Amino acid sequence: MTETEANASSTGEARTGVLPGRPAGEPVDGGSAYQRIGGAVAVQAAVRIFYDRVLADPELAGYFESVEMAGQRRHLALMLTVLLGGPDTYDGRGLTEAHQGLGIPPAHYSRVGGYLVATLEWMDAPADVVDYIRAALERVEPQVVTRGDDPV
């Protein structure tokens, strides 16, 4: 047993989901991925951490210089909610409309996608949910990355 596991069991702290301190006995299996990771609170926390990491990366920060981040966070949270099987209240633009014209190269897309996956892993999201997000990131890449033949 590692020291961390020993500490967790000695304090009776169960690692049942994304959020520490989740009430004991709350089901973590079954239900939508959205419910399983902890619903709106978990998605909002993930988005906040994710954008903090993106904005701290000098290669990426420039894209967001004149972006109003509260609205940005809200839209990504609503989009992730839909993707994870939660309620659909997304009222932002489509991915193509929001990103084509920004001139995003594949390398920057990988970096941003990497931060999203790393954030979910850091929050201890279930592995199948992380895999699902990874697959979704592969699927939507063409909508976000600027194709070489596009005027930038």
Ligand code: HEM
């Ligand atoms: C990885 C997949 C991505 C998803 C799911 C995503 C999601 C979103 C969403 C939901 C919006 C808000 C749209 C709106 O408010 O109408 C947005 C806007 C934006 N995204 Fe992304 N994004 C992704 C990748 C990227 C990447 C790789 C970059 C830059 C390197 C980027 C830069 C931006 C910027 C600058 C905006 C604001 C555009 C504006 O306000 O005109 N995004 N994105």
